[in-house]
Every structure is written in C-alpha cells, then in structure tokens.
Amino acid sequence: MSYQVLARRWRPQTFAQMVGQEHVLRALVNALERNRLHHAYLLTGTRGVGKTTLARLIAKCLNCEQGISASPCGECSACREIAEGRFVDLLEIDAASRTKVEDTRDLLENVQYAPARGRFKVYLIDEVHMLSTHSFNALLKTLEEPPPHVKFLLATTDPQKLPATVLSRCLQLHLKNLSPEQISAHLAHVLREEAIDFEDPALWELAVAAEGSMRDALSLTDQAIAHGGGSVATATVTEMLGYIERELLRALVEALLQASADRVLAVVADMAAHGADFERALSELLAVLHRVALAQTVPATLAAMHAERERFAHWAALASAADVQLYYQIGLMCRRDLPYAPDARSGFEMALLRMLAFRPAQPADALSAAAPPSPRATPPRSEPAGQGAVVPPKKSEPAARWPAGVRVAPRPSAPTEPGPAVAPPSAAPGAPSGVPASAAAPVEAPATPAAGAVSAAAVTLASGQADTAPAGRLADVNPGNWHRLLAECELGGMARTVASHCLPQAVEGATLQLLLQQEHEILCQPQCDERIAAALATRFGHAVTVRVRPARVEGETPAARTARIAAERRQHAVAAIEADANVRMLMENFSGKLHRDSITVLEPADTGREEA
Known part of the structure; x- marks a missing residue:
C-alpha cells in the first residue's frame, strides 16, 4: 500500500478528534442534538484550519444510517463512503475551476431530485468566493429556499468577496487559527x-x-x-x-542585552559565515525580544516557556524593560527599512548598532557626565547645594515627579520626627523669570504649605508607611528606608523588579534577608539575588550577601508605594483640571464634557524641578 501523508492519515473523523474550534463545534453539536439544522452553512477561515474536514463531518452526521447525531457511528456504509470520498450524495465542487454561470446552472438542475443513498443531498462548494457574479445570482434563489432534502455547505478563505445577499442566506461559522x-x-x-x-x-x-x-x-x-x-x-x-542556528541566536541576544558591541559584530560575522538569512534573523530576534519583554512584565509567562524558562529568566534580568522595549521598536523600524540597505548584512548590523547607540545611559554614566569624579557618592541631603550647583535627581523620588499646581492632602500616618522640609526649587519666592529655580533659591528652605494641602514632597512622607533616615550602614536597613536605598542603588531590569516587591526582614552581619511577596514567587532567580547584592556592595563599600525568600509581606513594598503615589498623582491631577476656571468655563458655555480617561499625568524633566 502506498504511503499516505500525515495530513490525510490524521484527518479527524469525529468532532471529538478536532483540534481547537470549540466555539464552532459547540454550535454544531447543539444544532444536531436539537434537530435545528440550517439549510446553508458558510465555513470561513484561513488555509488548513479544518473547513473541508468539518463540512465532511457535517455530511456524515446528517447521513449516518444510525440517525442524525453529533456522534456518527463511523461503521455504516454511508459513514465509510463519506470518509473515503465516494459517497454519491455528497457533491464536492471546486468553485475555482467551475466559475461560469453555465456550470452553476447545470449543478442546480439536479437539486430537485431526491438523494440516491443518504438522507440528505449535500452540496459542498469549496472556495466559493471564486464564483462569478452571474453564478452567485443564479444560486441565490435555490440558496434561499432549497428543497427539504438539500443542504449547502460553503467554504471560503475570503468571505469579504462574497455578496451580502449570499452572506444573509447562510449561517456563518468562522474557524480560528490554531495557537x-x-x-x-x-x-x-x-x-x-x-x-x-x-x-x-x-x-x-x-x-x-x-x-x-x-x-x-x-x-x-x-x-x-x-x-x-x-x-x-x-x-x-x-x-x-532556513532559520539561523539556535546557538548563534542565543549568543546574539546575550551580547545585545549585555551591550557588548564587539561580541554583537562577532556573532553577525559567524552568522554570515553560516549563510544566514538576515531578514529572517531580524524577525527571530524580534520574537525573542518579545518573549523577554513578556518575562519582564508578566513573569508568570515563564512557566509556559518549558525548557527555555531559565534562559529567558536570565535574559530578563540582564537588561531593563526600557532597553528591551527600545530594542524591539528599533528592530521593527529597521525591518521595514531593510530592503533599502545596500545589502542585508549591513542593514542588520546597523539595526543592532542603532539599538546600542540609542540605549539609555545608565545612572553611573549620567552622574559622571554631569559632575567631576569623586571618590564616594554621598546622599544629596547630607550636603546642601550652593547657588549654581547641579544636584542630580533621584529617579525614583516621587516628590520631583509631581506637576506644578497639584497638591495632595496628607494621609493619616504615624507621627515622625520633625525635620527641615525641603521645598521644591520652583517654589522659591521672588525668582526672576527666565532664571533657573536651582540658581535663584537655596535647596533647603522652610516649607509653608497652604491650609488643608501639602506639597508633593510631603506626600511621600505622610502617606503609607513612615519613612526613616537613609541607611548609612547595612545594619540601618529597614522597611521604612528600603525604597530610599533602592533609589540610590544602580539597579535595573528584573533585579530591580524583584527588589521593589521585597521588604527587609533582618540583617545578620553582612547578610540581608528580604521577604518577597508570595504572588511574585516566580521572580526568584539566583542572578537577581547576585545583582541586588552587587548593587548594595557598591552602595555600602563592602561585600553584601542577599537572600530572597517568598513569604507573606506585611507593609508597603517600594512597588506598591510607587503604584499608590501614581494613583494619587492621577487623582489629584484630575481634580486640578476639573477645578480649573478655564475648563469649567468651556464646559458651561459650550456644553463640554471632560473625559477623565484622556488625562495623562506628564513626567517632569530630569532637572529636579516641577513642571506644569
């Protein structure tokens, strides 16, 4: 016996053997069991998803000698003949080869005759969108009111080409692409x-x-x-x-996420030596970056990556989410422009070099570029900046990220030790127009908030869990200053995500024990512990060991604190807009309506000043 290909040998013979398409099968099973059968079904979907197979199964269900059922026996002569493609009352018509109106008329002349063997005469018209306009017109009347012994099963990959008059006469079932x-x-x-x-x-x-x-x-x-x-x-x-070798792709991703231009170009040279298709290689790189971004944003997706789970967890910890998003966007644009490059390899290399060139500067790079090198970085509040001094902002300090004019009412909290309040530079009275606020007023000044409101800088101290002084030693680390310590550390990627979902539990010598929220247990990776320990070692000047343990965390983690502050900022930004006199005038005089969902809270520039 000659070999039969897998696609034919494994063609489903019952609804239970179908893969996917549960929504379509449910509708058909209910219709067959309740004998509420439509006279014309239109099956739509891309190639190879089961349109013709499903049509043959419907014909088998209708003509099984055991009766109309969603579970045909498969043993009677009708079931066997339909499975073998020789049932006389199942007429399969290829519309692509019978597009003329004469072919359609010849077909319809036999509609009036009763079936020879089965219960129904079934017309299966494949690729029905290929019929001509005149053929559709000839089919309309019969399609609307066929004889009771006739069923029409139409299949197409392009339902948009069917006339509306045909669509309205059929019950349409759309088959989805399989995952x-x-x-x-x-x-x-x-x-x-x-x-x-x-x-x-x-x-x-x-x-x-x-x-x-x-x-x-x-x-x-x-x-x-x-x-x-x-x-x-x-x-x-x-x-x-025709894909590139997996090892080359992995080496390329590793070098890219580590921002090593030399290694990136070396891997590209190896790919060229293996005759890689660089257009496809760019597509594969984008697919990997997509999965890395998923692992960073939704760590639960790592569970579905099976054998590659550890590898993608490692990649997710190598670079920040912002870097991965930037690489993906640049890759998309370069994929579009690749045909315009002198050759595919140079276009691919330029795409990778562009990713590295536009990679955001790391905190250490930014500080070294803004100020002369110093033996040890000190917290900003320990030494007030004089007139004209440039104070690098803390990126995670919420007070410097509030828009001007937005004030937040204080939340009840445990009383803390009073101390000198740090007023925003832009709040300095008498600052001349056009002069930078940092040069017009000293950094430290007594804060005088209006009654019933506090400045943005006070919000971070008055809400959530009480802040404590920044940790000068590892032994001083506690839940109250953990968010400040993270702001001072050069930490990014998944390691920062892990740290932001933790709170310190105890400090034993040079070992810091962190409790990670249980719902983020999948984030636990040895690489993240090592990166957190390295950042803390740089901060304190000695070796630090970090142990992260999933547990039930009591208190507000830095991630929860950031989310709370963002929600408060948005809430009070909306309130400020609603209270604005101009906005109220427009709404009253022009029947305007404020769409709160369209309000975006702007991030201030990295100058430490509040911006409107």
Whole structure:
C-alpha cells in the first residue's frame, strides 16, 4: 500500500478528534442534538484550519444510517463512503475551476431530485468566493429556499468577496487559527502514535512556522521526518526552515542585552559565515525580544516557556524593560527599512548598532557626565547645594515627579520626627523669570504649605508607611528606608523588579534577608539575588550577601508605594483640571464634557524641578 501523508492519515473523523474550534463545534453539536439544522452553512477561515474536514463531518452526521447525531457511528456504509470520498450524495465542487454561470446552472438542475443513498443531498462548494457574479445570482434563489432534502455547505478563505445577499442566506461559522501550543501538542501526539522520535523545541518551531494551520504543520512534519532520516530533531528543523542556528541566536541576544558591541559584530560575522538569512534573523530576534519583554512584565509567562524558562529568566534580568522595549521598536523600524540597505548584512548590523547607540545611559554614566569624579557618592541631603550647583535627581523620588499646581492632602500616618522640609526649587519666592529655580533659591528652605494641602514632597512622607533616615550602614536597613536605598542603588531590569516587591526582614552581619511577596514567587532567580547584592556592595563599600525568600509581606513594598503615589498623582491631577476656571468655563458655555480617561499625568524633566 502506498504511503499516505500525515495530513490525510490524521484527518479527524469525529468532532471529538478536532483540534481547537470549540466555539464552532459547540454550535454544531447543539444544532444536531436539537434537530435545528440550517439549510446553508458558510465555513470561513484561513488555509488548513479544518473547513473541508468539518463540512465532511457535517455530511456524515446528517447521513449516518444510525440517525442524525453529533456522534456518527463511523461503521455504516454511508459513514465509510463519506470518509473515503465516494459517497454519491455528497457533491464536492471546486468553485475555482467551475466559475461560469453555465456550470452553476447545470449543478442546480439536479437539486430537485431526491438523494440516491443518504438522507440528505449535500452540496459542498469549496472556495466559493471564486464564483462569478452571474453564478452567485443564479444560486441565490435555490440558496434561499432549497428543497427539504438539500443542504449547502460553503467554504471560503475570503468571505469579504462574497455578496451580502449570499452572506444573509447562510449561517456563518468562522474557524480560528490554531495557537502554537495547540499545534505542538497535537504534533507530539501524532508522532508518539507513529513511533517517531522527536524533540519538543523542534515541534515548537514547526508549530510557529505553520502560522495557525494544522495542515501546514503536518506537511512540515512530514518534510522534517524525511529531512531528519526518520526523526524530528531541532537542528534539522532549523536547517530545513532556513532559520539561523539556535546557538548563534542565543549568543546574539546575550551580547545585545549585555551591550557588548564587539561580541554583537562577532556573532553577525559567524552568522554570515553560516549563510544566514538576515531578514529572517531580524524577525527571530524580534520574537525573542518579545518573549523577554513578556518575562519582564508578566513573569508568570515563564512557566509556559518549558525548557527555555531559565534562559529567558536570565535574559530578563540582564537588561531593563526600557532597553528591551527600545530594542524591539528599533528592530521593527529597521525591518521595514531593510530592503533599502545596500545589502542585508549591513542593514542588520546597523539595526543592532542603532539599538546600542540609542540605549539609555545608565545612572553611573549620567552622574559622571554631569559632575567631576569623586571618590564616594554621598546622599544629596547630607550636603546642601550652593547657588549654581547641579544636584542630580533621584529617579525614583516621587516628590520631583509631581506637576506644578497639584497638591495632595496628607494621609493619616504615624507621627515622625520633625525635620527641615525641603521645598521644591520652583517654589522659591521672588525668582526672576527666565532664571533657573536651582540658581535663584537655596535647596533647603522652610516649607509653608497652604491650609488643608501639602506639597508633593510631603506626600511621600505622610502617606503609607513612615519613612526613616537613609541607611548609612547595612545594619540601618529597614522597611521604612528600603525604597530610599533602592533609589540610590544602580539597579535595573528584573533585579530591580524583584527588589521593589521585597521588604527587609533582618540583617545578620553582612547578610540581608528580604521577604518577597508570595504572588511574585516566580521572580526568584539566583542572578537577581547576585545583582541586588552587587548593587548594595557598591552602595555600602563592602561585600553584601542577599537572600530572597517568598513569604507573606506585611507593609508597603517600594512597588506598591510607587503604584499608590501614581494613583494619587492621577487623582489629584484630575481634580486640578476639573477645578480649573478655564475648563469649567468651556464646559458651561459650550456644553463640554471632560473625559477623565484622556488625562495623562506628564513626567517632569530630569532637572529636579516641577513642571506644569
């Protein structure tokens, strides 16, 4: 017996064998069980998702000798003949080869005759959008009022080309593209039944390459089996699909996230030596960056990455979320412009170099560029800045990020030791117009907030858990100053995310024990502990050991504090806009309406001043 390809051998014979499409199967099963059958069904969807297969299953359900049922027996002569494609009352018509109106009229002449074998005469018209306008017009009357023994099953990949008069006469069922997870799981089942060795990453590559089509996936699997000599291995699948070698791609991602231009260009040279398709390589790099961004933003997605979970967790900790987002955006733009490059390799290299060139400067770089080098950085409040001095802002200090004119009422909190308040530079009275506020007034000045309101700088001290003085020694670290310590440390990426969801539990010598919120337990990675320890060692000037343990955290973590402050800023920004005299005048005189969702709280510039 001749070999039968996997796509035909594994064509579903019952609804239960269908992969995905639960929404369509539910509608059909309910209609069959309640005998509420439409006379014309329109099945739409991309190639290889099961339109023709589903139409044949409907014909089998209608003509099974055991009766109309959502579970045909598969043993009677009607079921077997439909499965073998030789049932006389199932007329499969390829509309692409019968587009003339004469073909349609010849077809409709036999509609009036009763079925020869089955219960219904079923007309399956594939790629129905290929029919001509005259053919559609000839079909309309019969499609609207067919004889009771006739059912029409129309299938198309392009329903937009069908006339509205045809769409209104059919019950439309749209078949969705299958997800890579569904396809790879089905391929694993098929290969196990076929007793063929395979590797899970290879099946994932095939599933992604199939682009939602199960038939394409099975055809690619047949090709991979032939290419690999009876097995499906990742290396052979990668070579067959024309992808770059996984090791080269991993080395490229590692070098890019570590901002090593020399290593990036060395990997590109290796890729050129292996004859890589640089346009496809850029697409694969974007796919990896997408998954890294998912791991950074929604760490729970790491669980679905199976064998590559640890690798993506490591990559997510190498770079900040802002860097990854920037790389992805630059890659998208360079992918669009790649055809205009002198050659594919130079365009690919320029895309990578552009990612590194536009990478935001790290805090250490920014400080060294703004001020002469000093042996040790000191907290800003320990030494007031004189007139004309430039004070680098703390990036996570909420007080410097409030827009001018927005005041926040204080929240009840435990009383703290009174101390000199630091007024915003822009609040200095008598500052001449056009003169920078930092040069017009000293940094430290008595704060005199209006009654019933406090300045933005006071919000961070009056709300949430009481702040304490910045930690001068590791032994001074506590939940009250943990957020200040993070602001002073050069920490980014997933390590900063982990630290912001923690609170200090205890300090034993040079060991700091942190409690991580239980819902973020998946963030626990040894690399993050090491990066936090390195940042603290730089801050305190001696080696530090950090131990992170998931537990129930009592108190406000830096992440929760940041979210609370952002919510308060937005709340009071909305209140300030609603109270604005000009806004109220426009709403009253012109029947205006304020859309609160359109209000965006602007981030101030990195100058330490409040901006409107």
